[in-house]
Amino acid sequence: MGEACRDTFFLSVTKVLMSMLAVTAAFGACAAPRPGAATSSPTLPKGYVVQGGLTWTPNNLIAPDIYVGWDAANKFCATNKFNGQSGWRLPTLAELNKLYESGAIAGHGWALHRTWSATPDRDGVHWLIVLVNGGMYDYKNDYRSSVTCVH
Numbered sequence: 475m476g477e478a479c480r481d482t483f484f485l486s487v488t489k490v491l492m493s494m495l496a497v498t499a500a501f502g503a504c505a506a507p508r509p510g511a512a513t514s515s516p517t518l519p520k521g522y523v524v525q526g527g528l529t530w531t532p533n534n535l536i537a538p539d540i541y542v543g544w545d546a547a548n549k550f551c552a553t554n555k556f557n558g559q560s561g562w563r564l565p566t567l568a569e570l571n572k573l574y575e576s577g578a579i580a581g582h583g584w585a586l587h588r589t590w591s592a593t594p595d596r597d598g599v600h601w602l603i604v605l606v607n608g609g610m611y612d613y614k615n616d617y618r619s620s621v622t623c624v625h
Contacts, residue, residue: 519557525578526569531556533605533622534585541618544600547590551623562623567593567601567610569624574608588619 518524521532535556536542542550551562565573570591573579586606593601595612602619603610613619 521583522557523573523578523582525576526572528565528569528624529557530565530573530578531562531623532579532582532584533587533589533620534583535623536621541587541620543618544590544613544615547619547621548592550621554623556623556625559625562625564590564592565622565624567591567603570603570622571608571610574603574605579605584622585620588613589622590619 518529521535523530534540536550548564551564554560554562556562570589584605586604588602588604588611591601591603595601598615599612600615601610601612602617605620
């Protein structure tokens with residue numbers, strides 16, 4: 475491609491890109507997310523996601539590959555402040571399942587391990603979900619799993 479043709483080509487591409495930017499600015503940068511879709515906020519720390527009307531802490535917030543029993547997980551959520559807020563809790567199994575199905579955690583650095591829910595099965599047993607495949611299992615409370623908290 476000759477120099478004159480190359481300059482014309484780049485000028486044309488630049489004009490097209492500038493036109494696209496003008497249209498985007500005129501109509502807004504993005505369409506509204508679909509209901510239940512995950513969103514992220516620039517004010518949230520790394521790994522946090524917003525999905526289903528809830529803010530979620532990453533499930534490896536304690537430390538990567540550190541697992542705790544259900545009682546410690548429940549206490550961890552209930553007694554700590556995250557992102558300057560108190561009032562956190564363990565999610566229900568249904569909430570965890572919706573999070574998994576939404577794909578919201580993809581690209582946010584979450585551990586794809588077993589993660590506790592607040593949903594009991596029977597005395598001393600609670601449900602958890604495996605975030606790599608969506609499997610749901612009931613385990614004794616002394617079983618060690620990952621923790622995510624919701625607000």
